[in-house]
Amino acid sequence: MNIAIVGTGYVGLVSGTCFAEMGIDVTCVDIDQHKINRLLQGEIPIYEPGLEDMVKRNVKAGRLHFTTDLTTCLNNVEVVFSAVGTPPDEDGSADLKYVLAVAKTFGQNIKKYTILVTKSTVPVGTAKKVKATIQEELIRRGEEVDFDVASNPEFLKEGAAIKDFMTPDRVVVGTESERARKIMSRLYKPFMLSGERMIFTDIPSAEMIKYAANSMLATRISFMNDIANLCESVGADVNMVRKGIGSDTRIGKKFLYAGCGYGGSCFPKDVKALIKTAEQNGYEMKVLKAVDEVNEKQKQILFEKLQKHYHGELKGRTVALWGLAFKPETDDMREAPAVVMIDKLAAAGCTVKVYDPIAMDECRRRIGDKIIYCKDMYDAAMDADVLMLVTEWKEFRVPDWRTLRKIMKQPLIFDGRNIYDREELWVNGFGYYCIG
Numbered sequence: 451m452n453i454a455i456v457g458t459g460y461v462g463l464v465s466g467t468c469f470a471e472m473g474i475d476v477t478c479v480d481i482d483q484h485k486i487n488r489l490l491q492g493e494i495p496i497y498e499p500g501l502e503d504m505v506k507r508n509v510k511a512g513r514l515h516f517t518t519d520l521t522t523c524l525n526n527v528e529v530v531f532s533a534v535g536t537p538p539d540e541d542g543s544a545d546l547k548y549v550l551a552v553a554k555t556f557g558q559n560i561k562k563y564t565i566l567v568t569k570s571t572v573p574v575g576t577a578k579k580v581k582a583t584i585q586e587e588l589i590r591r592g593e594e595v596d597f598d599v600a601s602n603p604e605f606l607k608e609g610a611a612i613k614d615f616m617t618p619d620r621v622v623v624g625t626e627s628e629r630a631r632k633i634m635s636r637l638y639k640p641f642m643l644s645g646e647r648m649i650f651t652d653i654p655s656a657e658m659i660k661y662a663a664n665s666m667l668a669t670r671i672s673f674m675n676d677i678a679n680l681c682e683s684v685g686a687d688v689n690m691v692r693k694g695i696g697s698d699t700r701i702g703k704k705f706l707y708a709g710c711g712y713g714g715s716c717f718p719k720d721v722k723a724l725i726k727t728a729e730q731n732g733y734e735m736k737v738l739k740a741v742d743e744v745n746e747k748q749k750q751i752l753f754e755k756l757q758k759h760y761h762g763e764l765k766g767r768t769v770a771l772w773g774l775a776f777k778p779e780t781d782d783m784r785e786a787p788a789v790v791m792i793d794k795l796a797a798a799g800c801t802v803k804v805y806d807p808i809a810m811d812e813c814r815r816r817i818g819d820k821i822i823y824c825k826d827m828y829d830a831a832m833d834a835d836v837l838m839l840v841t842e843w844k845e846f847r848v849p850d851w852r853t854l855r856k857i858m859k860q861p862l863i864f865d866g867r868n869i870y871d872r873e874e875l876w877v878n879g880f881g882y883y884c885i886g
């Protein structure tokens with residue numbers, strides 16, 4: 451089977467490579483010539499554990515190709531996945547210009563039955579717009595070519611993307627034709643231990659499932675952040691509360707970790723987009739508005755604690771920041787809490803020394819030279835008044851407390867992900883603040 455995947459970002463490159471791993475012939479297409487050139491030279495433009503080896507293996511096996519030319523490869527494929535970005539518009543709604551541009555090229559060039567599958571996260575009603583765009587182009591050409599559209603939202607998490615794609619909890623496919631459904635079943639068969647994890651729906655439901663899933667997960671996080679803040683006021687321990695409620699199987703253990711806010715390219719934008727979709731349909735998503743508001747505040751909470759500790763006198767302090775990426779195992783800094791923290795610290799007149807195992811280059815690209823980039827975690831902590839942990843990379847979990855106490859100006863830690871043991875830090879002579 452031959453397929454094309456348009457958009458060679460986190461979703462497109464991972465999905466394409468995983469399909470190729472299953473023996474499918476995949477052409478990955480991107481308009482970014484620089485990105486495609488790098489891929490053609492064997493360079494992987496993003497950091498995702500395990501991806502580089504898998505890309506190389508499949509390129510070598512002749513099953514994975516890269517191009518900027520969607521037009522030509524359309525002649526040879528049965529299915530085209532659209533995995534382009536859907537960034538937030540100024541008003542918070544999803545910007546569909548890239549999705550519709552792909553639909554246009556598809557309509558202008560298909561010569562035989564092909565399915566255009568939207569993998570990007572798009573609001574309900576997008577498939578209709580995609581279909582109308584293709585039909586318009588076919589009318590313009592004066593030709594009739596059979597095609598289908600389908601919705602196949604992606605649920606992978608960055609940092610665990612390959613595992614998530616290879617062994618998905620479920621694959622959701624919204625279709626409106628039996629022919630498309632059969633082809634999609636065949637395509638995903640290698641990933642299914644049993645057919646039960648393949649969920650076929652109508653297209654609007656598939657589009658909604660993606661937003662509802664992300665919104666539910668974001669809701670759990672904001673709820674736990676609210677609980678953590680209350681725990682602090684009443685003298686309860688949020689980690690114990692998490693264990694206590696998570697062991698109720700109706701609640702479950704995952705996505706209950708309090709912290710300095712959720713970031714990334716998905717939760718913040720998808721929560722906002724769903725609020726907007728509701729508004730456009732005359733409905734108010736009260737819960738989600740609160741989820742978003744709690745998260746915006748939560749990203750500032752460590753800074754507020756720091757301000758309180760120093761009675762508002764932050765000017766001239768040196769702060770070491772451990773972690774820049776929005777979560778461990780990725781170089782992605784989109785909507786990362788670290789960005790908010792850096793802005794606040796810099797505006798307050800602090801010197802900020804940062805270290806992240808993978809996201810240093812990405813940070814330089816985004817933030818430039820207003821902060822100091824350090825060669826390792828201890829270099830960042832050297833002569834710092836305070837150490838702030840924002841991203842819970844594994845290498846930060848068991849630091850050498852004795853060394854830290856020696857090299858820091860003051861032994862003071864603000865833990866934005868609750869990874870350290872309060873008692874252990876006190877025994878080692880550190881001042882310790884966490885979430886909750």
Ligand SMILES: NC(=O)c1ccc[n+]([C@@H]2O[C@H](COP(=O)([O-])OP(=O)(O)OC[C@H]3O[C@@H](n4cnc5c(N)ncnc54)[C@H](O)[C@@H]3O)[C@@H](O)[C@H]2O)c1
Pocket residue numbers: 456457458459460461462479480481482485533534535536548551552569570571572604605606607608715716
């Ligand atoms: N990042 C994630 O973890 C994740 C997970 C699930 C779903 N999603 C959704 O998937 C979509 C893609 O996300 P991403 O993080 O991979 O985005 P990304 O920004 O990493 O990649 C998008 C790619 O699309 C390319 N592109 C844009 N227009 C194009 C066109 N007309 N033709 C060819 N290429 C084009 C861009 O150059 C870019 O390389 C979004 O809708 C996102 O919400 C993302």
Ligand SMILES: O=c1ccn([C@@H]2O[C@H](COP(=O)(O)OP(=O)(O)O[C@H]3O[C@H](CO)[C@@H](O)[C@H](O)[C@H]3O)[C@@H](O)[C@H]2O)c(=O)[nH]1
Pocket residue numbers: 571604605606607608609664667671704705706707708709710711712713714715716717776777
């Ligand atoms: O208990 C938790 C779990 C996560 N987070 C934060 O939430 C954000 C998002 O984390 P995660 O969901 O692991 O990463 P993403 O790659 O953004 O994945 C989400 O967004 C993707 C894009 O839509 C979906 O495909 C995934 O299913 C969904 O988990 C990060 O800042 C985490 O630090 C918490 O604060 N507490």
